[in-house]
Structure formats: structure tokens, C-alpha cells
Amino acid sequence: MEKYIHRVQYYETDKMGFVHHSNYIRWFEEARSDFFNKVGAPYTETERRGIISPVLSVSCKYIKSCYYDTDIAIKVNLVKYGNVKFVMKYTVTDAETDELKAEGETEHCFLNNDGKVISLKREWPEMHDYLLKLSESE
Amino acid sequence: MEKYIHRVQYYETDKMGFVHHSNYIRWFEEARSDFFNKVGAPYTETERRGIISPVLSVSCKYIKSCYYDTDIAIKVNLVKYGNVKFVMKYTVTDAETDELKAEGETEHCFLNNDGKVISLKREWPEMHDYLLKLSESE
């Protein structure tokens, strides 16, 4: 899958002169949103079906700083997909030089609007099958 | 009314070395939220009654930069209150030196959950009376 590209904005920097570390967590979400659009399961559709997928945990290892007005590439991999949880991995590089900037993971579950854990297999079987295959091919 | 105090955070700065201008708009909201708590009309209660008060317009004049780990004081005034709209004014100063940092305004209306303009006078008459008096005393 094509990498997601994020142009670094001025408001994402801090007084150290480069991007504030919290923004990588937001970039993960941007890339994840783009990923689900590309596989045909946009969040807007998921939420229309009464399903949300909140973040259970996040981690990020910062390797090199990111600078204003450069293009950052984020590769997303669905590294685990089970009945109730899934894990995504993010590889953040400079879009031009391929320098590794950061690596991270997020873990998610599927909930209904009452906050109850639901099975995607039951609620949206085609998407379940698709994501399962995708995770197995990683 | 006592001024609202905001401690400037590192993540609010940008690579110029001081606070990014967009954050003042967020500080206005913090101070406004605090204001409505103090007058007994917290947003949580307003929203529980099915009323939201989105921002119709915002303006801010930046006078002096704000720096990390300093305390900023924000004075809020309800400068206009009508049947369907209200205007709040914000005076941003250094909490220690009283140096004027910025001045701004926001304009709001009251909507129900369907996005229809509603009259606070009808929906919450006691609060209407209170805010009307407050705005007249400015």
C-alpha cells in the first residue's frame, strides 16, 4: 500500500525548533484513517454502522527529528488482527531521503455506541475477512 | 470576576520560541468555560439541556509574545447579550507583571441539537435573566 504523506506544519513545531513529539501520535491517526479509506472501510462508514475503534494503547520510538515544511512518509501495517483487537504498526520516514524518523504501534478494539466490545466478524463479516487476510499477509 | 489563569505549556510553543498564535483562541475557550462554571451555567449543564453555543466569529489582536512556563491571566467580559447571540471579550495579560499580551472577542449563538437557533429566554429563563443583567453591568 502506498505510504501516507504528511507535510510538517509550523504549528506542529515547538521551541526546540522541530516537531513536538505528541504530533507523531496524531500522524499515526492520519495514516490509519488513510489506510482504512484505502481498504474500503472509512471510519465514517464504520461509525455509520454504530462501531467505534478507540485506541487501547500507543507507543512511539523517536529516532530523528522532523522539520517544518518537509514531507514525512508513514507506512502502515496491520500486524495483528483478532476477533476483538487489532494492532497497527507505523514506520515514519523522510519522504525524500527515506531516513528513518520514528516507529510506533497502536492497539485498538471495536466497540458499539454503548461502549460494549463487539465482534467485527458478526457486525461486518466482509470487512472482517478482508482485514484478517491483510494481517496474515504481513 | 476572578481572572482565569493558564500556565503556558511547552507544546504550545512553536519554533519562533514562544506561544503559537492559534493557542490564544483555545485559551479564550478555557476562560469562557471557566466563566460559565463560575456563573452557574457550565457547558455540561447547557449541553444536558440540549443547547450548544458554537462560535460564530473570533478575533484576536496579538500585542506581546507569551513564553513557556509563565502564568497568563485572562479576563472575560460578556459585552453583549441578546435574544439569540452573545459576545465575549478577552483581555490577556501576564499574571505577574500585568503586561498586556492580547485582546480578543468571540461571538456565539444558542442552537438546539438539530442546529436550529433557540431563545435562551424560553429554554432557560433564569440563566437568560442572569446573563442579561451581567451584560448590562459591563
Added chain:
Amino acid sequence: MEKYIHRVQYYETDKMGFVHHSNYIRWFEEARSDFFNKVGAPYTETERRGIISPVLSVSCKYIKSCYYDTDIAIKVNLVKYGNVKFVMKYTVTDAETDELKAEGETEHCFLNNDGKVISLKREWPEMHDYLLKLSESE
């Protein structure tokens, strides 16, 4: 000049269900940054020359809500350009339907690294001439 396109992110929404008003101010900056890239005066080059252009004032009129995962178009116009100040205007529309979402302005000056107002005409005459012509053609 081609409009700047911003895809609305999940983290830009708030509990009202649509984009938080403070983010429009950040979108203005994104579009401004893109504008200066297109006219050959990227901020990175401006700052390399020891010049910063902080925001003196900002205003925004909110007309329609913006929603997650939609494309927003921002048209930037340099409506005033003088010796020491310039004003930019932003027209925010839905990229697909052209529905008007918001309108705003920002006012800027040019400072050197000591915070002194400088004349772009003296510091970077070619850029001064270019921006002057651009503003006159609006």
C-alpha cells in the same frame, strides 16, 4: 493560484461532532505556508535570511461546520502589502461542493531576530517587488 486542500482529521473534531473552531486558524497558516512556497518565498528561506513574520491579528467568521474526512479548500489572497505590514484573506470552502465554510484574515509584519521591524524592500527587494505587484493585482 491553486487553492490549498486540507483533509479534515479526526483529532481536529470536538465533542460537538465537527471541527473545533481553533483549527481554522491553523489551516490559515497551512494555506499561507503553501502560498509562500508557491510564490518562491518559503518561510524556511525567509527565516534563513533572519526574517520572521509573526501574526499581528487574526479574525475568522464561521459559516458552516466542517466534517471529518472531507476535503476543505482554502483560497489565499494577499489583500494588502505595505512597507512593514501585509494582510492575507482566506476563503474556506468544501472542496467538492464549493459550499462556503468560513472567511478570515491575518495581519503580519516582518521582524528581524531581535524583534525589530524591518523593511522587506531593503532586506529582500526582489520579493518585495513581487509581493507588491501581487497585492495590486487583487
Added chain:
Amino acid sequence: MEKYIHRVQYYETDKMGFVHHSNYIRWFEEARSDFFNKVGAPYTETERRGIISPVLSVSCKYIKSCYYDTDIAIKVNLVKYGNVKFVMKYTVTDAETDELKAEGETEHCFLNNDGKVISLKREWPEMHDYLLKLSESE
């Protein structure tokens, strides 16, 4: 050490109706900043000495959602302190009910302004001794 208190702001929520997960990472920084103020090593002083302490890694486990206009308590512990790195742990609870909301960690190093790793023991021995003792008492 007294817990750091953060009042949840409206702009920190997203369309799920509660706080966006990226903000916890910012709260960690708020609490860390407060911690270093309390132990007499404010970042402003650290940076004045030509030392920065960027984040090497971050992790957060989200347990319960946080809601607008509630007070969140963040307990900070310096769980490891070595010659070149230190690790801080954050325990996020509801300030009123003590309900556990999240747990996280950040890892940091000390750099000089050229981005070279430095030893706090050499650059600021009294602070080194203090932090070492503090981490041993955890």
C-alpha cells in the same frame, strides 16, 4: 510529591465525545514540567544551561475515557535515572474518584545545543545527585 491536576478542556475532546488520545501525551509533558519545577530544575533553567531533554520514546495504555470539565490527576515518578537517560512513569486518575484512567512512560536523554549527548553529572552535578537519589527512592 503532590499530583499534577489538569482540567479537561473542550478543545481536547473529539467526536467520540471524550478526550482524544494524543492529549494524554501532552498531559505527561505538563506533569513532567510541573515535576521539574517542584524539584528545582525547571526546563527554563535547564535550557538556560544549554541542555535539552528530548523524548526518546513514549507509551500509554488507555484504560478509561476522560471527559470535558473534569479534573484529571497525574502522578509522576522518576523510575530510572542513569548517566545519559532517564525514564518517567505517569499514573493518570480522576482527581475526584481516583478511577484509573491511563498509565504511561517517557524515556529521555540530555543533549547540548549541538544535539550531542551530555552527562548531567558533569554539566550540573547537584541536579544529578538529586535526581539519582530521587530515582533510588522510588
